[in-house]
Amino acid sequence: MAVLRYLLVLGLMGLNPVLAQTPSAPVTFGLFGDTPYSNWEREQLPAMLQAMGREGLAFAVHDGDIKNGASLCSDAAFQDILAVFRAAPLPLVYVPGDNDWTDCHRRSNGPFDPLERLNYLRTWFFQGDQALGQGNLRLTRQSEDKRFASYRENVRWEMGGVLFVGLNLPGSDNNYHGSKANTGPVAEFLQRSEANLDWLVQAFALARRKQLAGVMVIIQANPRFEAVSAGLHKPGYRDFINQLRNETMAFAGQVVLVHGDSHSQKIDQPLLDESARTLVSNFTRVETYGYPFMGWIKATIDLKHPKIFRFEPRRWVGQADKTVQ
Secondary structure, three states: OHHHHHHHHHHHOOOOHHHHOOOOOOEEEEEEOOOOOOHHHHHHHHHHHHHHHHOOOOOEEEOOOOOOOOOOOOHHHHHHHHHHHHHOOOEEEEOOOHHHOOOOOOHHHOOOOHHHHHHHHHHHHOOOOEOEEOOOOEOEEHHHOHHHOOOOOOEEEEEOOEEEEEOOOOHHHHOOOOOOOOOOOOHHHHHHHHHHHHHHHHHHHHHHHOOOOEEEEEOOOOOOHHHHHOOOOOOOOHHHHHHHHHHHHOOOOEEEEEEOOOOOOEEEOOOEEOOOOEEOOOEEEEEOOOOOOOEEEEEEEOOOOOOOEEEEEEEOOOOOHHHOO
């Protein structure tokens, strides 16, 4: 009865029970992706990660593309970046991008079999239940579910009253056509989409059950909200956007989608309620920096803040060679 009276009072006061959690100390973390694309960015990447470490961040997330779209998808290239990620001075979560597997069929990339490259990433970048880098950040992987045993890259973790969800949803229309134009949907896309949607549904159900203040979803692809608003759905993202909209509108807290892909750093609110043609007010999109610009975004969870999240873009201008180890 006491709990019911508490919820009733909150409702009469116009307060959201989800947002009425006891505020804890703010949590800060870093968001970046689409890097390194050049020799200079590869040289600077360790220094940028060290800078994040000096900020005292709880963790960092790389939202895909650890190489440019015209470079080799070789074991050596992947192992080089893996070594950098493992040496990061803070826990680091990585979500794969299209340059990392779906586009590896390009002649300039090898060529390689995209599915073989994805399996290689799964073997090396998504081991165990800990994030890459230094420190302790335990991840729950979708592969713990026998139905989706292959999808080690789909992860979630909780911190500061927020649930974080990583999905393998890359650019190039989410591999809808595979390596051949004007075909599809290919089997790989269908199977992975089923896994992604299941993981998203589970995440929001968990967030509601625990009355969390927010959900942050991290993918690589720009799902093209502007095209959706114009009635021009990209087939590889249609189901994801529809499910994300439904889950967000049924969630009492704040929802943030983080992505890279189109190399245009922005923070906005592009998701529409299709029936009312109004913005979904509890949804925010954060796009990270991309070539030719390098940088990261400092994010803060603050339960005292009306929007729960704050974001500070940090353009990286480089450091002298002697600081890059």
